[in-house]
Amino acid sequence: MRKILFLAALVLAAYSVDAQNLSGRDIIKKVKDNPDGDTRYAKMNLVLEKANGSKRERKVESWAMDIGKDTKTMMTFTYPGDVKGTGFLTWNYDEIGKDDDKWLYMPALKKTRRISGSSSKTDYFMGTDFTYDDMGDRNLDEDTHKFLRKEKCGGFDCYVVESVPKDKREIYSKKISWIRKDCFMTVKVEFYDKLGKLHRVLNVQDIKQVQGFWTRGKMEMQNVQTKHKTIITFSDMKYNLKIGSDMFNVAKMEKGI
Numbered sequence: 178m179r180k181i182l183f184l185a186a187l188v189l190a191a192y193s194v195d196a197q198n199l200s201g202r203d204i205i206k207k208v209k210d211n212p213d214g215d216t217r218y219a220k221m222n223l224v225l226e227k228a229n230g231s232k233r234e235r236k237v238e239s240w241a242m243d244i245g246k247d248t249k250t251m252m253t254f255t256y257p258g259d260v261k262g263t264g265f266l267t268w269n270y271d272e273i274g275k276d277d278d279k280w281l282y283m284p285a286l287k288k289t290r291r292i293s294g295s296s297s298k299t300d301y302f303m304g305t306d307f308t309y310d311d312m313g314d315r316n317l318d319e320d321t322h323k324f325l326r327k328e329k330c331g332g333f334d335c336y337v338v339e340s341v342p343k344d345k346r347e348i349y350s351k352k353i354s355w356i357r358k359d360c361f362m363t364v365k366v367e368f369y370d371k372l373g374k375l376h377r378v379l380n381v382q383d384i385k386q387v388q389g390f391w392t393r394g395k396m397e398m399q400n401v402q403t404k405h406k407t408i409i410t411f412s413d414m415k416y417n418l419k420i421g422s423d424m425f426n427v428a429k430m431e432k433g434i
Contacts, residue, residue: 201322201338205354207361209317213390214416217241221252221409225304228404235260235303242422246271248314249425253433254303259285263303264430269313277313282430289427299348305407306377306398308348319343330355331364331382349376360384360391375401388416 199207223235236256242249247270254263262284269277276294283290292300297309320340327336335355342349350373355365362384370376378401383394392414399406423429 199324199336201324201340202317204324204336204338204356204361205320205322205340206317208354208356208363209314211361211391214388215243216416216418216420218413218415218418218420219411220413221411223305224408224410226406226408233304240418240420240424242420242425244422249422250313251425251430252312253430260303262433264433265302265312266425266427266430267313268425271314271316273316273319277310279309279313280427280430282427289431295346298344298346306400306405307407310347311398325353327358328355331380333364334358335364357384362391362393370402377401387414390416 217240219239221237221239223237225233225235234257235254237252237254239250239252241251247268250265250267250269252265254260262282264280264282266280266282267277268279277297279292279297281290281292282288292309300309301307302309302312320342323339323341325337325339327334329335335357338354338356339351340354341351348370349368350371351369353367353369354363356363362381364381364384366379367375368377368379378399380397380399381393381395382397385392385394392411394411396409397406398409
């Protein structure tokens with residue numbers, strides 16, 4: 178029995194050393210590699226809150242599908258009436274240096290606008306505090322990652338990692354992420370502007386498992402410089418739905434889901 182306990186202690190010690198030796202890139206890779214199914218669906222409730230406390234509400238349905246390392250996403254606004262039918266389509270490419278394809282359909286104008294690579298990095302999505310690029314995913318090596326420390330955040334033991342973008346077109350100079358050690362889900366991100374001042378803060382709450390996949394239940398992004406914030410609450414999350422890649426095109430977006 179003493180020998181078994183000794184071997185168990187060695188295994189735990191080896192695991193502990195391995196965890197301590199994770200680089201910043203290793204940690205971010207584990208975040209990116211978190212399983213999330215081949216397809217995804219969710220309803221999203223968006224609340225846009227100004228510094229004076231006034232609020233606007235938006236409701237959105239979102240579908241996503243992985244095609245190899247790339248991802249296609251379709252979002253459709255369902256409420257209120259002045260934005261109902263607005264669609265946002267993204268073809269997100271994992272290849273470094275290849276700009277994602279993004280289109281925004283505005284039903285009132287019966288017009289589809291293509292979002293350029295440069296404007297997607299600086300323009301905000303539909304009055305929220307998320308840029309168009311924030312709505313997608315990034316290749317692991319588009320940033321240089323540095324492990325900073327370990328500390329608690331939101332009551333959880335976390336790794337803290339600094340990520341500096343290699344593309345100088347980005348709206349931020351760096352971001353610092355707090356990542357839970359138990360499930361490698363991000364719980365907080367600080368974005369710093371080009372002058373190195375804190376610009377935006379993202380907080381993620383209500384992380385739980387849905388169909389065996391770790392899932393965010395709520396996100397709040399606040400622009401600390403303007404005091405404007407966006408709160409997104411997710412519901413009816415589903416994974417591995419039977420949907421085809423033919424739904425992720427401009428014609429389908431303009432027609433409506």
